Amino acid sequence: MRYVLIIITLSMALSSFSQKEPANNPKITELVMSMSQRSLVMPGYLTDLKALVARQAYEFWKNGNTELYVSHLNVYQALYQANKYLGYDSARDMTYNQVGFHSNTVTSVVFSSDPNFYYSSSTDGKILKWNVNEPRNIPEVVYESEKIIQSIEMSSDGKILMAIFYQKGLALIPTVQNPQKDISVLEDPQPVQTATFIPGERKYLSVTKEGDLILKGFDAQAKNVGKTALKVNKLKVDQQNGTVYAGTEQGVLEAWEKPYEVKESPIEDIMKNWHEQSYFGYELGSFAINCLDINPDGNTLAIGRDRGDVILWDISKKELIRIISGHQSTVTDIQFSPNGKLLLTTSRDGSARIWDLSDSRKLPIILDDHNDWVFTGSFNPSGSQVITGGGDEYIRTWPVDPAFFASRICELVDRSLTQEEWNEFVGINIPYEGTCRK
Incomplete structure (x- = not known):
């Protein structure tokens, strides 16, 4: 009987281990890359939305078991471009930096x-x-x-x-x-x-x-x-x-x-x-x-x-x-x-x-x-x-x-993604959260 219990316990442990997410979740990594690119190609007049999508991509990148090597090509660029338009001086054609x-x-x-x-x-x-x-x-x-x-x-x-x-x-x-x-x-x-x-x-x-x-x-x-x-x-x-x-x-x-x-x-x-x-x-x-x-x-x-x-x-x-x-x-x-x-x-x-x-x-x-x-x-x-x-x-x-850019977005944008925007840019299968928690 004791051997049966040991076998059952080991089987449960192995089953639990096999169900754990990998250290780097490729689906979240792909989502980060996709959201960063969508923010980059978004026109500058959609200033708040462009910034919030970039900020949310950053949140997934930092906290979502992603492959961090994609960061500099995707996340940094998206955050920078979003901040550029948030601080744009149209009269003098000058960006914030x-x-x-x-x-x-x-x-x-x-x-x-x-x-x-x-x-x-x-x-x-x-x-x-x-x-x-x-x-x-x-x-x-x-x-x-x-x-x-x-x-x-x-x-x-x-x-x-x-x-x-x-x-x-x-x-x-x-x-x-x-x-x-x-x-x-x-x-x-x-x-x-x-x-x-x-x-x-x-x-x-x-x-x-x-x-x-x-x-x-x-x-x-x-x-x-x-x-x-x-x-x-x-x-x-x-x-x-x-x-x-x-x-x-x-x-x-x-x-x-x-x-x-x-x-x-x-x-x-x-x-x-x-x-x-x-x-x-x-x-x-x-x-x-x-x-x-x-x-x-x-x-x-x-x-x-x-x-x-x-x-x-x-x-x-x-x-x-x-x-x-x-x-x-x-x-x-x-x-x-x-x-x-x-x-x-x-x-x-x-x-x-x-x-x-x-x-x-x-x-x-x-x-x-x-x-x-x-x-x-x-x-x-x-x-x-x-x-x-x-x-x-x-x-x-x-x-x-890039944390500087992410923080600056939430200082200048006074809202989060709406549920509809979340569904479009993040997905309906990922639980909604406030991008800029205030």
Whole structure:
């Protein structure tokens, strides 16, 4: 009798287990994708309905045992487009996350040492300072020139901006108010291919038109610490070991192991060391390298190329980790998130993308609402927001977490889906619930 009871108990347990839903319910996943797409194609004048369908798709995605890898291609896009029309200013043709005022291509955005402010540069010759919390306010003009600003960079201490001009040298611009006026704009007229700050030092490294690597202090004293025969598009200095990386037009990644350390050795020894020991060149193909960044841990170099892909490079092993593909045109800018888990890329294909580096199966978040090439992008210091700029003269702000969009919908829409709308967009077999519970 006892054996019979054991068999019955096991049979009931197995039956109960077999009736449980799988970890990822494919029907709910399909519903999420369908609702997201229906929200995306819905006309903008159906503002509330477009938003509520996107919000309900998000609720199913987060709480319905769905396949989360569909999120960035479907849920984020639907939520963004819904929020775009909820915040649309028809008089000025501006969406809620759109910032204006530059009169030409936006070439760079960099954050201040204060996370509430960031700076943007443009080919209109201006550098503007923006308040993150008041994006529609008129920005402060911190620098203005007739020269074309190719890019800007912030010093490690956040006190100096470097503006690199197209074939016209560079300028060092203080970002702090200085009543004594003992620090003013320092202009270096020597034409450069590109330049970068030395981390933790009041020095910068530039590549002249002739290919010389020149180290300069803010007193403009110069030392030649290397040379290249290639055209350099981008410099990046490893703040942990001082290695200088150069991305070149010819597709070669060049590296100099701390060539600027000249405290004890005469320049002749440094040049000899550069020739014999400290220079490396890595052939990565024939596609131009346009942008570089090093993750916060200092072990990975990200390399953006004309091919539209990104190479992840192991710094210590000096070898390729993997290639990230997705853009349809040149990668123009690249940046790791502050925690190193995400990677932001911008491209001439008109989009920016946020890649989750912890899982290569995850689709990227695609930010594609610029009307021209996207030249620049930056995470804010907390990694919760991305700012992009491009050829359409606009700056756009994007939350990384789609929960921001979902929450904003229920702040702006004062109703839920009706039962009839639920039946049409969700289905009669799924119990009704209030999309925005108030």
